[in-house]
Amino acid sequence: MSTGATVPRRGRPRGSDDGELLTIARNAFITHGFRGTTMDAVAAEARVSKQSLYRAYSSKDALYAAVVRDWVERGQGAMRPHATALGETDDIEAGLLRFAGILQGGLLSPPVLQMRTLVAAEALRFPEVAADYVTRSWSHNLRTLATTLDTLAQRGLLRIDDADLAAEQLTWLIVAAPLNRLTLQAGAQPYTEDELRAVAAEGVATFLSRYGP
Missing domain, CATH: 1.10.357.10 (Tetracycline Repressor, domain 2)
Structure with missing residues (x-):
């Protein structure tokens, strides 16, 4: 009989949601600057694959723009x-x-x-x-x-x-x-x-x- 509960899958932990990912990226840009921030490092910190990150944000430029836009929207x-x-x-x-x-x-x-x-x-x-x-x-x-x-x-x-x-x-x-x-x-x-x-x-x-x- 089903209890309705979802059994967690083992393996790689779930990655960050989009809001958390942008927060992680923002912290990286602030700490390391645009030049010093890499998509690899952001993906690793957010626990998502590089492929997933690039699907959401096609480049570091696009990620940076999204970070600033998200910051403005949060404070508006x-x-x-x-x-x-x-x-x-x-x-x-x-x-x-x-x-x-x-x-x-x-x-x-x-x-x-x-x-x-x-x-x-x-x-x-x-x-x-x-x-x-x-x-x-x-x-x-x-x-x-x-x-x-x-x-x-x-x-x-x-x-x-x-x-x-x-x-x-x-x-x-x-x-x-x-x-x-x-x-x-x-x-x-x-x-x-x-x-x-x-x-x-x-x-x-x-x-x-x-x-x-």
């Missing part, structure tokens, strides 16, 4: 609930400070910095991949923030004529200095929480001096 929309919360605040300074902390935590996290560095390093080789990354990640988040700032302006909490420009300015006031330090200075120590709060406070104060009611 992550900032939206925080932007929505900012749009509902009644205390504009406190709301901007909360949002600034969340923005710093996202953009300055090691995984995001690593992917940003990887995409920048390979931008000449893969201009379309880099352009898609910017459009669907950075530009998408700026547009989301701009919509929120426009909402705050309509509520009388800000004075803004160009919400897109204001969103870009706010973002750079909050993250520019730490982003440059962490991506351009080899061996730079991460900012402390107090240092990041100070950067956020100064950025928000500067932003409100220009756009405050």
